[in-house]
Amino acid sequence: MAEPILSVRGLETYFRPDEGIVRAVDGASFDLYPGRTLGIVGESGCGKSVTARSILRIVERPGKVERGEVLLRRSDGRVVDLVTIDAQGAGMRDIRGGEIGYVFQEPMSSLSSFHTIGNQVIEAIRLHRAVSAKDARARAIELLQLVGIPRPEQRIDSYSFELSGGLRQRVMIALALAAEPRILIADEPTTALDVTTQAQILELIRKIQAERNLAVILITHDMGVIAEMADAVSVMYLGKVVESGPVDTIFHAPRHPYTQALLRSIPSVLAEPRSRLATIAGGIQHPYARPPGCPFHPRCQSFMPGVCDRNAPPVTKLDAEHEVRCFLYGAPARSAT
Amino acid sequence: MSGPAQLSVPLVTVAEEKIAAATQLQLTWWRFRKHKVAVAGGVIVILFYLAAVFADFLAVTPPHATDAARSYIPPQAVHWFDDDGSFKPYVYALKGRRDMRTFKLIYVPDPADKRYVVWFAEGYAYELLGAFETKRHILGLDRGVPEDALFLLGTDQLGRDVWSRLMLATRTSLTIGLIGVALSLFLGVLLGGISGLYGGAIDTVIQRVIEILRSIPTIPLWMGLAAALPADWSVTQVYISITVIISLIGWTELARVVRGRFLALREEEFITAAELAGASQLRIIFRHMVPSFLSHIIAAISLALPAMIISETTLSFLGLGLRPPAISWGVLLQDGQNIQALAHAPWLLFVAVPVIVVILAFNFLGDGLRDAADPYG
Amino acid sequence: MTTEQTVLSVEGLKKYFPIRRGLLRRVVGQVKAVDDVSFTIDRGETLSLVGESGCGKTTTSRCILRAIQPTAGAIQFRTDQNREVDVAGLTRTELRPLRRQMQMIFQDPYSSLNPRMTIADIIGEPLLVNGMGNLAARRNRVAELLDVVQLPRAYMNRFPHAFSGGQRQRIGIARALALNPALIVADEPVSALDVSVQAQIINLMLELQDRLRLSYLFVAHDLSVVKHVSHRVAVMYVGKMVEVASTSTLFRAPRHPYTEALLSAVPVPDPRQRAKRIVLEGEVADPSRVPPGCAFHPRCRYAVERCRVETPTLEQIAPNRWVSCHRVRELTLQGVVS
Incomplete structure (x- = not known):
């Protein structure tokens, strides 16, 4: 396979509020390839959004990227480690938007209601490309057309609050694509939308990806969306990537007990009416009180006392692309106490 | 999932139980406590x-007592240590005289007239908390009335003690x-x-x-x-x-x-x-x-x-x-x-x-x- | 068509919200949030109301509980004395004894519990305000209810802030069950929960229904969840019902183009089933400016001239099956294959 455009290695992002420490992301690693979609899936508190924010270096205080590498291969072939760049500096600002576009869940709060959507798109274009105001406007109209906004010549002068949720999310995508980035990070891009609108937005992302050979990181809690969109999947639980692999493997040959249990517990339109669901016992622990050892062990069917609650399981490579973090597949560390 | 047995019932520590059963007032207080400036x-x-x-107790002179001879006295210097070096605050009584060129009253301390400051001295009569008649004040002088010699923050035009x-x-x-x-x-x-x-x-x-x-x-x-x-x-x-x-x-x-x-x-x-x-x-x-x-x-x-x-x-x-x-x-x-x-x-x-x-x-x-x-x- | 088994029968329910403008607050238009909706629910049955935002499903559910005063229509409720009462026409005081027989489970497990009350007080409140038992008796009942929703009794003196979303939803369910209601309106009860917790709540609701012969009016937008809980499903679009059918029939062979599109849009958690989706054009119609004719026609790929001018009515095409579409007899639509 080609060179990855983005490689995350051992990323650790911690929050240190007054009350203690939250290991929001605790050793995440993955590769992203041009034209491919990496799905990051997990439930609340798993650290999927913080992972995206860490890549973009926009983690809010008191959070901080503590360790790890985020290697971005720039268009000229140079590889830069985003963790070592000044988060507020010009270099990072150039990468945000320029190399990596991003779309968040809440299209209402991500758009300014004081500027027309056109001006926001134009600003995003001119931030990264030296073009005249007139050319920028023409490009903005093109972009709005591309993301499927009807009558873009007129809509360009409307304000975000005049648009429906679906149209606002389209504007967000237009903004993210304004400087022709090669990577798109979409954090729960359809969660706030209705199901038919969700289908439209997913379709749009797929279309643009094919046209531009975009590398996409899609972050969601919805296994259905992942199955629909992703090529590769990383499953996260309380800060750890517990399993990663090609989408078909994750859905049809999952190895980690969490992935297996999660897949069994999702309601599906394919199920028999009124059929009981398999459940995962208990609830997700608060990230403040993450269990020691493997964070999933209190809810795990295959829990091995004295092993899983003592040490963090190592990453086991099951084949070239399939990795799992579980003692069922890798020997416990010998330094066990 | 069929019974409570499968539910996660974490071992609850005393501290957790305390937070779990904390009332609104307690939570507010815990949070307020962390706000040092507040x-x-x-x-x-x-x-x-x-x-x-306790305004009357903290005052040392009757707040309405006027005396033209004490007009505009500046805040007074308090001497903390007595001549023998012991902690015994005292003040000198002031002697007023008029500067004949500016016609301004100026006050000079009179080293001969030393008055010691005493705690909980008797002064003018007032009602504490509106109920008890008393004459105790936080400060006083060993000799004479405070309005003659104690001017911690000076006096105003009518010679009234600013502190009181x-x-x-x-x-x-x-x-x-x-x-x-x-x-x-x-x-x-x-x-x-x-x-x-x-x-x-x-x-x-x-x-x-x-x-x-x-x-x-x-x-x-x-x-x-x-x-x-x-x-x-x-x-x-x-x-x-x-x-x-x-x-x-x-x-x-x-x-x-x-x-x-x-x-x-x-x-x-x-x-x-x-x-x-x-x-x-x-x-x-x-x-x-x-x-x-x-x-x-x-x-x-x-x-x-x-x-x-x-x-x-x-x-x-x-x-x-x-x-x-x-x-x-x-x-x-x-x-x-x-x-x-x-x-x-x-x-x-x-x-x-x-x-x-x-x-x-x-x-x-x-x-x-x-x-x-x-x-x- | 109501029988002894029918707990709730809604007929011609309408709720219009006036649009007021200007200094004098003159009424300049109507939002037809619910426009002529009829359905029935039997004892022990779950009817799901599904649709997208603005379709009127939540307003319908609130009208039935009289949290909102309906504009028109009848809401016949069969009381525990086997009497049929029209809830829509009752005054506040007449309504109070009926309240205990119809309860609600809310969407947001955070805002639905008063953070300043203990769990015992929250679950016990319906008992207290209806004058049932003394303090000790009420605490006993609360303990029983905690058993029912599978929470430890020891949690009784805690405050809601000590609980996770799933646990809070169990507390909300316990409160709804306190007065032994016949009908429970559940408004998106699992949509705010994590997937792994959703399943627990869905199973709990199914168990409770079997055990207590509860009837559910289940309001949801997630068709996967709906399939797991309902006996019958009613699909709404911009204030109107477009299709009502039993769950298996509706998912297997929808008869309304909107149902078809809705089913097709649901992402299936299986990468081998990436089917060609029917992606609807445009947006859900604005309920204050409903398109003439069939409200769905601007987005419908089967629309003909008649759909643009004539409003279809909900008609029965088979036993237990109603559809509101002019072309219902000519179209063969695609459902989900399982």
């Missing part, structure tokens, strides 16, 4: 109110705030509650009244109202009228807070749940709504109080509020109003210091309370 503000506010309660007057002014200015806020609170909660609860035409009328009241420039309004007060009213009558005037404006802010909370709470699902359970309107208001915004009200009060204090000070400073012989911060500051007095006696402006300190303390306290008030927010 705690400091709270301590200062408490100290000021203690000073207000400041203590009594603190009482007036801080209580005027309390009474004013109590009145505002009553009006604000009542009208804001009606506005938020019933909505419709009543709400519109009350909101329009608030807007009109808030759009009137306050100082001219006060001037008009204060001018309407009969000149022959007693100090107490003026005092009460001034509080009423101040709270006539002050209630609008609280009314808005209360109305806003009512409107927000009406949308809360737990209110709907109570309604669907069959709870009466009264129960919904007093069991569900009022406890939910009580903390907001307390925070609003702690921010309204300094505004009241400033209002009183401003009014009295402009000569529209309390007038001598009443003593308040505004009245005291009025003494420093003319350039001549300032040039001769800059210490008269010292009164501004407690005003600034207490207003800041109130604001810090209010901010802290507001942040802590909603442990769930």
Whole structure:
């Protein structure tokens, strides 16, 4: 396979509020390839959004990227480690938007209601490309057309609050694509939308990806969306990537007990009416009180006392692309106490 | 999932159980405690109110005692150690003489006349807490009366001790705030509650009244109202009228807070749940709504109080509020109003210091309370 | 068509919200949030109301509980004395004894519990305000209810802030069950929960239904969840019902183009089933400016001239099956294959 455009290695992002420490992301690693979609899936508190924010270096205080590498291969072939760049500096600002576009869940709060959507798109274009105001406007109209906004010549002068949720999310995508980035990070891009609108937005992302050979990181809690969109999947639980692999493997040959249990517990339109669901016992622990050892062990069917609650399981490579973090597949560390 | 056995019942530590069963008040206090500046503000506010309660005890001279021969004495130097090096504060009595070129009274210490400062000395008679007749004051002199020789913050034009007057002014200015806020609170909660609860035409009328009241420039309004007060009213009558005037404006802010909370709470699902359970309107208001915004009200009060204090000070400073012989911060500051007095006696402006300190303390306290008030927010 | 088994029968329910403008607050238009909706629910049955935002499903559910006053229509409820009462016409006081027989489970487990009350007080409130038992008896009942929703009794004196979303939803369910209601309206009860917790709540609701012969009116937008809980499903679009059918029939063979599109849009958690989706054009119609004719026609790929002018009515095409579409007899639509 080609060179990855983005490689995350051992990323650790911690929050240190007054009350203690939250290991929001605790050793995440993955590769992203041009034209491919990496799905990051997990439930609340798993650290999927913080992972995206860490890549973009926009983690809010008191959070901080503590360790790890985020290697971005720039268009000229140079590889830069985003963790070592000044988060507020010009270099990072150039990468945000320029190399990596991003779309968040809440299209209402991500758009300014004081500027027309056109001006926001134009600003995003001119931030990264030296073009005249007139050319920028023409490009903005093109972009709005591309993301499927009807009558873009007129809509360009409307304000975000005049648009429906679906149209606002389209504007967000237009903004993210304004400087022709090669990577798109979409954090729960359809969660706030209705199901038919969700289908439209997913379709749009797929279309643009094919046209531009975009590398996409899609972050969601919805296994259905992942199955629909992703090529590769990383499953996260309380800060750890517990399993990663090609989408078909994750859905049809999952190895980690969490992935297996999660897949069994999702309601599906394919199920028999009124059929009981398999459940995962208990609830997700608060990230403040993450269990020691493997964070999933209190809810795990295959829990091995004295092993899983003592040490963090190592990453086991099951084949070239399939990795799992579980003692069922890798020997416990010998330094066990 | 078939039984409770499968539920995660974590081993609960004592600390966790304490937090889990903590009431609203405890959570608020825990959060407030972490806000150091607010705690400091709270301590200062408490100290000021203690000073207000024990104003006569802290004063050393009768605040109204005048003597032209003691006009404009500057703050006095206190000698802390006696000649033998022991800690025994004393002051020298002052001898006034007129500078024959400037015709200004100047005071020189008389080393022959040494007066020791004593704690809990007897002084003028007053009623402690309005009940016990006593003569004890925090400070006094071993010989003679304090008004002859003890001038910690100097004297004003009429020879009155500024320190003692400041203590009594603190009482007036801080209580005027309390009474004013109590009145505002009553009006604000009542009208804001009606506005938020019933909505419709009543709400519109009350909101329009608030807007009109808030759009009137306050100082001219006060001037008009204060001018309407009969000149022959007693100090107490003026005092009460001034509080009423101040709270006539002050209630609008609280009314808005209360109305806003009512409107927000009406949308809360737990209110709907109570309604669907069959709870009466009264129960919904007093069991569900009022406890939910009580903390907001307390925070609003702690921010309204300094505004009241400033209002009183401003009014009295402009000569529209309390007038001598009443003593308040505004009245005291009025003494420093003319350039001549300032040039001769800059210490008269010292009164501004407690005003600034207490207003800041109130604001810090209010901010802290507001942040802590909603442990769930 | 109502029988002894029918707990709730809604007929011609309408809720219009006036649009007021200007200084004099004159009514300049109507939002037809619910426009002529009829359905029935039997004892022990779950009827799901599904649709997208603005379709009127939540307004319908709130009207039935009289949290909102309906504009028109009848809401016949069969009381525990086997009497049929029209809830829509009752005053507040007449309504109170009926309240205990119809309860609600809310969407947001955070805002639906008063943070200033203990769990015992929250679950016990319906008992208290309906004057049932003394303090000790109420605490006993609360303990029983905690058993029912599978929470430890020891949690009784805690405050809601100590609980996770799933646990809070169990508390909300316990409160709804306190008065032994016949009908429970559940408004998106699992949509705010994590997937792994959703399943627990869905199973709990199914168990409770079997055990207590509860009837559910289940309001949801997630068709996967709906399939797991319902006996019958009613699909709504812009204030109107477009299709009502039993769950298996509706998912297997929808008869309304909107149902078809809705089913097609649901992402299936299986990468091998990436089917060609029917992606609807445009947006859900604005209920204050409903298109003439069939409200769905601007987005419908089967629309003909008649759909633009004539409003279709909900008609029965088979036993237990109603569809509101002019072309219902000509179209063969695609459902989900399982």
